[in-house]
Amino acid sequence: MTKKPDAPAVPAHHADPGLRGADTWIFDLDNTLYPAACNLFQQVDHRMGGYISQLLDIAYEEARALQKGYFRQYGTTLRGLMEHHGADPHAFLAFVHDIDYSPIPADAALGEALDRLPGRKLIFTNGTVAHAEAVLDRLGIANRFDGIFDIVAADFVPKPNAEPYHRMVADHEVSADRAVMVEDIAQNLIVPAELGMRTVWVRTDHEWSHGGVGNEHVHHEVEDLTDWLTGYVEALERDKA
Known part of the structure; x- marks a missing residue:
């Protein structure tokens, strides 16, 4: 019908x-x-690159490339850093989430x-x-x-x-x-x-x-x-x- x-x-x-x-x-x-549209992840994303640059003593651009490669391979950048560099997950997470939450209404x-x-x-x-x-x-x-x-x-x-x-x-x-x-x-x-x-x-x-x-x-x-x-x-x- x-x-x-x-x-x-x-x-x-x-x-x-x-x-x-x-x-x-x-x-x-x-x-x-x-x-x-709050773009919170842009802040986290930027801080990830900074953390990797400091951790591995490499240029920020190189750190960003590594970050994206690990994200694609492991689902999170953190997992790749743990697997390949023995990164402390708690230190990483505290650093990358030190952001401004005010864009969230x-x-x-x-x-x-x-x-x-x-x-x-x-x-x-x-x-x-x-x-x-x-x-x-x-x-x-x-x-x-x-x-x-x-x-x-x-x-x-x-x-x-x-x-x-x-x-x-x-x-x-x-x-x-x-x-x-x-x-x-x-x-x-x-x-x-x-x-x-x-x-x-x-x-x-x-x-x-x-x-x-x-x-x-x-x-x-x-x-x-x-x-x-x-x-x-x-x-x-x-x-x-």
Whole structure:
């Protein structure tokens, strides 16, 4: 039967039983919970180059090339520095996250959507707990989450490697078939989908976050997480009314 022209379209996520049956929502942090336009990673990125330059006593340009090579090979620059140079991960992380968080705006609407979203909410980040807490404080949503799984808890093995996902699921007793993973880097959704999670890709303008887009591991693609979550919880509440 053909839908009437004036009938409102029903967003796909409103009808997805995999989302509606979820009891745990797992959120990436950077460029997912706040807009990528904040350019926080540009600060971190610059400090990584400076750290490598000091650590290895090489020119900044050479350090930057090494930094990008390790990121492509290992998923994080830190992992490459640990593997090849025995870098102290705690010193590295403290240095690169010594940044200005003021570009992140408070997001009361996101806080309200999280309050109305059923189930546990977790943060899963390749950053540190301290970095996550600073971001959440700026957003005004620090008390909305039940736990943070960071790069230290992952034994410094980053997403998209499979090991940290399995460790996170075990540590937080997550039932993957009743969980949702929200990420801005599409390839970081491959393992969650393989584990049985529903996945949400928050699209940004950063080309490096698009690898793997269009594959079956991306179940939902959104531009604005706050708007999307608000629409989702409103649909849930209408159905219960």
